[in-house]
Amino acid sequence: MTSHPNNPSNEPLLPILDQPSSRRTALKAAGAALGLAAFGKAVSPLMVIPENVSVDEFLQQHYKELTDDDKAKVFARLEAETKEDYGADVTISDPEAIPGVKFGYAINLSKCNGNGACMEACNKENNHHRGVDQSYIRVLEMSKGSMDMEQGSTTYDHTVPQDDKFYMPVQCQQCDNPPCVTVCPVEATWKEDDGIVVVDYNWCIGCRYCEAACPYHARRFNWEQPEIPAEEVNPDQGYLSNRVRPQGTMEKCHYCLHRTREGRAPACLEACPTGARVFGDMNDPDSDINYVLKNKRVFVLKEELGTQPSFFYFFD
């Protein structure tokens, strides 16, 4: 076979290009042009991307690869965007982990009465989307005499506390062996030196694998752009904590690191009217959390999974 048989003189070897046009090639070209035009029209809603995502944002590197100069520029851009989108003047800070500090949290289940003040405070402090009463905390109402969460409920709306119930708040357990960090394909989430698992909201691709991996239902996804009235936007924001998160990315409890790394208490602890919450540095022998760990019979949730939480429960 010296030459190829499939090139009859009436059938161009290279259709469309440098060939005399036949009816078929003309039809093909018309079809292709029509198809492309229809495709352009179909995906035209994507034109919002250049409006919502600036070139700087698109090209922004991972948090750990940003220099101090980069960070200053990024924070200024985010502040300007918040002003534009929400009409609020905010300051974005980046407090670093304090060397030698390892944060721990404990809940006194004998005191918690399920009033939900912690959830409300979390919602406000963290600039959560207002439409869905979002919060990083869920409070389970459990039957006395059972730790079976399947019998629990998070959707109760009666007066609390009920006599035959106890209440168990669940939020991010800041695990020492966090499955969410293991599974993230792009290292958008990691564990900081003080034990807090954080998310770079500008690096997350929104695959939600971490949400599937978390055994504590502690992660939340921004299914839509958060809506917050300008006067309710919390202006005290951290890059890795409570700044307004972009649509399509993952977020989670960060022990209010913009507060706790500056010596203040987490918003949920401050709001708790029963004093059920204990927070502090587990490496500090005089801290409240250390007192609880040494003197109370504490337990962690789902210990059998080996996640090693820094979040503890105890009964008095």
Place this chain on the structure above:
Amino acid sequence: MSTTTPDAIASDAPEDLVRSYPRFIWWGLGEATNGGVGFYLWMFVLTAIALVGANAWAVQVADGMIVTNMTDHVSWGLYIANFTFFVGLAAGGVMMVIPAYLYDDEEMHKVVIFGEIVAIAAIIMCTLSVLVDLGRPDRFWHLLPYIGRVNFPVSMLTWDVLVLNGYLLINLHIVGYLLYMQFLGRRPNPKWYVPFVFLSIAWAISIHTVTAFLYCGLGGRPFWNTALLAPRFLASAFVSGPAFIILVMRILRVTTGYTAPVSAANTLIQIIRVSMTINLVMLASEIFTMFYTGGAHGASAHYLFFGLHGHHGLVPWMWTAIICNLIGTVFFFLPAALERGSIRIAACVLCIVGIWIEKGMGLIVPGFIPSTLHEIVEYTPSLTEWKVSAGIWAFGFMVLTVLLKMATAVFHSSGESAKPTA
């Protein structure tokens, strides 16, 4: 519908024009877009569905994933369900290669190339299914090695991206090389494709194993956390892949007159019989451990098969899958299935539907119900999700059609004497 003009005669085109690979692709695309009214109608309908899907996805990107019915409780839905099925289809596509090359089944060599074409189309559908599931598709580049920041080798999702793209490249190479050689009328040099064929066998197993590891590596999801998941994935892939190829060969015979050897189809049916039986045995042993032991492992299975605390959204899905799989398997064991009859087509369709549900809505969704805090939040895909998924299927079929037409055009062009010898 024939893809070439019947009066094809030897060309006087310069040799170098024909030999260049990009020109061969261009020629193939030209051939692939020729056809009769039926072909244009088919492509028109697929294009229309694909455009509806593209539009739904664009709206989803603009408005946010809120337009899906996924929630923080059920954070993966129809997209990842389809993804899981497509991975199986891709892995199963290469099932033809094992008898052809490991057991030197000569007849199989003639249809291997179609299996690999199915695999290419399936991988493209996989990639699209993941892309539409991303909350921030504009940040896809974060997943690229060296450019982004890839969590390798720890994250199974990173592995999946690597093995799926690798599999696509391997199959593109094998298919492209063999067809090009056929086009040139040359004998393919085994050095250039046999090592890749063996690599593709191992790789096919790896893509479905890695995909199973995505799920079974999660300790917090007891329904998925079973070592049987990967073998079950493989067994069902080796049913859905060959069943799909049997259907493709059937369609090729009706539309292009290209007839595959009878023994090749019979080998595929033998593979399906064994794989489906193994799949059902593994399903039964999973059901035993889940229901006999009970506890957290049983809750999702209870929800899936019988409903839990008054919620039974998935019960009709799962029983449909079980019934399809059982009837399909029985059909495959009937001697009539070996004839080129409607029983064979019915058996293939039943098994494909059964496995699509079992690997999708029957596996991904119940993994999230009840949630890790044991709440029950149900999930039904939204219209947007159905549109996007249909668009991906349609686009995949367009790719498949074009590739199959290119392949048959090459076979036709090289004449009856030189039947495909991939």
